[in-house]
Structures are given as structure tokens and as C-alpha cells.
Amino acid sequence: MAELQIQKLVKRYGDFHAVRDVSLTVADGEFLVLLGPSGCGKTTTLRMVAGFIEPTAGQVRLGGTDITSLPPWKRNAGMVFQSYALFPHLTVAQNVAFGLEMRKAARPEIDKRVEETLALVRLEGYGGRLPRQLSGGQQQRVALARALAIHPDVLLLDEPLSNLDAKLRQEVRVEIRELQQRMGLTTVMVTHDQEEALTMADRLVVMSEGSVRQVGSQRDLYERPADRFVAGFVGRSTFLDGTVEAPGRFRTDGGLSLTCAGGQVSNGGGKASLSLRPERLEVAAAPMAGLDNCLPGTVEFVSYLGAMIDIHVRLSPADRLVVQIANREGGFTPDVGQTVHVGWRASAGQVFNK
Ligand SMILES: Nc1ncnc2c1ncn2[C@@H]1O[C@H](COP(=O)(O)OP(=O)(O)O)[C@@H](O)[C@H]1O
Ligand SMILES: [Mg+2]
Known part of the structure; x- marks a missing residue:
């Protein structure tokens, strides 16, 4: 060798x-x-x-x-x-x-x-x-x-x-x-x-x-x-497009104001993507405490993958996310059309300039 x-x-x-x-x-x-x-x-x-x-x-x-x-x-x-x-x-x-x-x-x-x-x-x-x-x-x-x-x-x-x-x-x-x-x-x-x-x-x-x-x-x-590219190719990512308004603050094209990880500096108002790992997002029927971001949305699509379930949630006319949850017995599985709350810690995401 x-x-x-x-x-x-x-x-x-x-x-x-x-x-x-x-x-x-x-x-x-x-x-x-x-x-x-x-x-x-x-x-x-x-x-x-x-x-x-x-x-x-x-x-x-x-x-x-x-x-x-x-x-x-x-x-x-x-x-x-x-x-x-x-x-x-x-x-x-x-x-x-x-x-x-x-x-x-x-x-x-x-x-x-x-x-x-x-x-x-x-x-x-x-x-x-x-x-x-x-x-x-x-x-x-x-x-x-x-x-x-x-x-x-x-x-x-x-x-x-x-x-x-x-x-x-x-x-x-x-x-x-x-x-x-x-x-x-x-x-x-x-x-x-x-x-x-x-x-x-x-x-x-x-x-x-x-x-x-x-x-x-x-x-x-x-x-x-x-x-x-790597964020989308290794593991899965779901992306929100927008701009970094200020360090630690991301504004989506749909007008949502989100907390993103610190140290990620604004790129002068240029286009950016917030990349989130679907398995690091949480979904619940009611608002969740203790997370950096929690937003209401409507479930548009659910795919049942066996061990996992993918839930596609519309947060605004321009913003849609995929949340992946484990298929646990007695776990919360929303239906299409239902209003839910999606939450995550700022550390679950990463901002990339476009
Ligand atoms: N003999 C060739 N003549 C012209 N283009 C080629 C030739 N062989 C490969 N390519 C091109 O080079 C690129 C890389 O090919 P390849 O190494 O086979 O990709 P991969 O294995 O990653 O799918 C492709 O766009 C392919 O079309
Ligand atoms: Mg090949």
C-alpha cells in the first residue's frame, strides 16, 4: 500500500x-x-x-x-x-x-x-x-x-x-x-x-x-x-432566501425577521440564504418556548418515510420549510391544512451569501 x-x-x-x-x-x-x-x-x-x-x-x-x-x-x-x-x-x-x-x-x-x-x-x-x-x-x-x-x-x-x-x-x-x-x-x-x-x-x-x-x-x-452547494448536498438542507439585515438578524424575502447564528456578518444587504437542517427544526401545535425562532405556519404537504416524517410548512407566501420529525409512537403528526408552529435554535442554521 x-x-x-x-x-x-x-x-x-x-x-x-x-x-x-x-x-x-x-x-x-x-x-x-x-x-x-x-x-x-x-x-x-x-x-x-x-x-x-x-x-x-x-x-x-x-x-x-x-x-x-x-x-x-x-x-x-x-x-x-x-x-x-x-x-x-x-x-x-x-x-x-x-x-x-x-x-x-x-x-x-x-x-x-x-x-x-x-x-x-x-x-x-x-x-x-x-x-x-x-x-x-x-x-x-x-x-x-x-x-x-x-x-x-x-x-x-x-x-x-x-x-x-x-x-x-x-x-x-x-x-x-x-x-x-x-x-x-x-x-x-x-x-x-x-x-x-x-x-x-x-x-x-x-x-x-x-x-x-x-x-x-x-x-x-x-x-x-x-x-x-455542500450544505445542500451533504445531509439535507431547507433554504430560506433573504438578506442579513444586521449581524445575527436575517430577513426573508417573505418579510420574516429571524435570529441567525452570531458572528455571521451582514454582506452589505446582498442576497443570502439561510440554510436549516430539517431534523434540527421542531414542530408543535402550540408556540414553543426557549427557542431563538418560533413562527406559525400552515402544513402543505406531509410525506411519510417510515422511520421519519417530512412536513412541508408554509411560513409566508415566499417562505416554505421542510421539518423532519422522528416517527415516534404517540408523537405529534400534523395534517395537511393544519396551523402549526415551527421553531429552531439559531445554531441550527447557517447563512451563505449568494
Ligand atoms: N470524452 C469526453 N469528451 C467530452 N466531454 C467528456 C468526455 N468524458 C467526459 N466528459 C464530460 O466531462 C464531465 C465529467 O464527466 P465524468 O467525469 O464522467 O463525471 P461524473 O463521473 O462525475 O458523473 C461531464 O460533463 C462529461 O459529459
Ligand atoms: Mg461517473
Whole structure:
């Protein structure tokens, strides 16, 4: 295993920047997740690390060595592709052996590694099958075995769980994470799924439009999002638009005057958003004491999510919030059309300039 360094990596297609100036360091044994919406440059970044895409500028270093100009099979990087990309006409064992053959390993060594790696992903005895004779979850494990068989210095995973159904996805997440920890694998995984990112990562990188927006732990990103984009993408936020009238005072476009966290300075009357976490808001039939803000509103929409219930409350013609409450036995669940009171502490929100 080794440390991976990405330095000022750029990929341009004509005038279009798929990746702009991305720099990251992944520590030896660390599980780093690149999280961002579709099209933000995650796959392009990962493929530049693997050697399948040539960077327009920048460097990739693995264990201190510059590997930027090496072809994929000369980099000790194991990659799992989004669609698995198994060779359909090759058996499971031949698929797993592929990287070793590219690297001209000796036959007995190849056979030994294939057997070991299939055992590692719990597919002993499946070596003679073709990919189409396997379930989606098994195919995913073959793709993982193919990446691991070369004993990579870095494991690269591109949306490895996106083809699995929801329940299997949750199981495989845990399997991959345990395997990665046990083997001490330096790993970079790409996903657009924030729950997957939050469950698996040691550290996360939020990307948008080819750039890194924020790097940090789950807690850093959730508690201290760097901008409105991160606030909306990691965890959930509900936004009120308006202006900061004075430090600690936010006026919404609908005319509500709210207390917001101190230290958030007015931006000269310019447009701002107050971002609130739905699960940090409270809702009750009567006004609530002891909160910095408490406002009446009308329930417009209720969605029942099982463990949680989302309540959409109209506070003014221009202001609507989502409140998320736990679905507790005997808990208060308002109906559509009902008048309720929504309250929160100033610390539940964060103001971002627009
Ligand atoms: N070969 C290419 N030619 C032109 N544009 C491309 C090419 N490959 C990717 N792009 C564009 O680069 C951007 C980033 O793509 P990608 O890295 O695949 O995003 P992600 O994996 O985050 O969904 C997208 O807008 C995509 O359309
Ligand atoms: Mg992608």
C-alpha cells in the first residue's frame, strides 16, 4: 500500500473543463470518497489516476513515484468500473487473472492468486462460471477480485454499488469497507450517493463542476459546510432566501425577521440564504418556548418515510420549510391544512451569501 498524491490535475475537452485543478492526498490505508452530482468530474479524476485518461495538466504520484505518464498496466492500481466491465466470454477465473496476465506473471503464481482472491471475496468454487451465470452482487465481487488480484498499491472504485438493489447495496458496502480495513488498502471511491459516501469514507471530497468544493470528515461537512452547494448536498438542507439585515438578524424575502447564528456578518444587504437542517427544526401545535425562532405556519404537504416524517410548512407566501420529525409512537403528526408552529435554535442554521 502507498500514499496517493494528485497534484493540480486538469482535464479539458476542447474548451470544456471536465476536471479543473484538483489536488488531493490520500494517506496510506485511507478510504477517500469523491462525492458529487453526475457530471462533476469524478470518473474522469479516477480514470486519470488509473491511467485510462491522459491529464491535460498535473501529476499523479503513488508511493512518492510520478506515475502520470505510465500506462494502466504499469501502475499498481486496481480499478472497479461502474458497470463492472467483466469480459463476458471469459470465465470468472480468467477475468480475475486478467491483470496478472497483463503484468506477465507466471502461470502457477496466477493460479494461486486467483484462488486466494476468489476466497477473499467469498466466491470459492465459482472460477469456472461465466459472468452471466452470476447474480449482480456476485459479478460485483468478481470485479473487486480482479482489482485485488494484482495486490494493488491503490484500489479505485467507480460507483461500485450502483447496479445493486438497495438491500444488497447496504450489505456490500459493509463487506467492502471491512475488507479494505482488514487489508489496509489505500482506496478512492467515487459515488453520487451521499449515504454511501457517509457510511464508507474515512474522509470525503465534495466535487462540483470539475472542482473540489470541500474536503473533510462526515462531521466537518455536515456541521460546517463551506458553501450552499455542500450544505445542500451533504445531509439535507431547507433554504430560506433573504438578506442579513444586521449581524445575527436575517430577513426573508417573505418579510420574516429571524435570529441567525452570531458572528455571521451582514454582506452589505446582498442576497443570502439561510440554510436549516430539517431534523434540527421542531414542530408543535402550540408556540414553543426557549427557542431563538418560533413562527406559525400552515402544513402543505406531509410525506411519510417510515422511520421519519417530512412536513412541508408554509411560513409566508415566499417562505416554505421542510421539518423532519422522528416517527415516534404517540408523537405529534400534523395534517395537511393544519396551523402549526415551527421553531429552531439559531445554531441550527447557517447563512451563505449568494
Ligand atoms: N470524452 C469526453 N469528451 C467530452 N466531454 C467528456 C468526455 N468524458 C467526459 N466528459 C464530460 O466531462 C464531465 C465529467 O464527466 P465524468 O467525469 O464522467 O463525471 P461524473 O463521473 O462525475 O458523473 C461531464 O460533463 C462529461 O459529459
Ligand atoms: Mg461517473
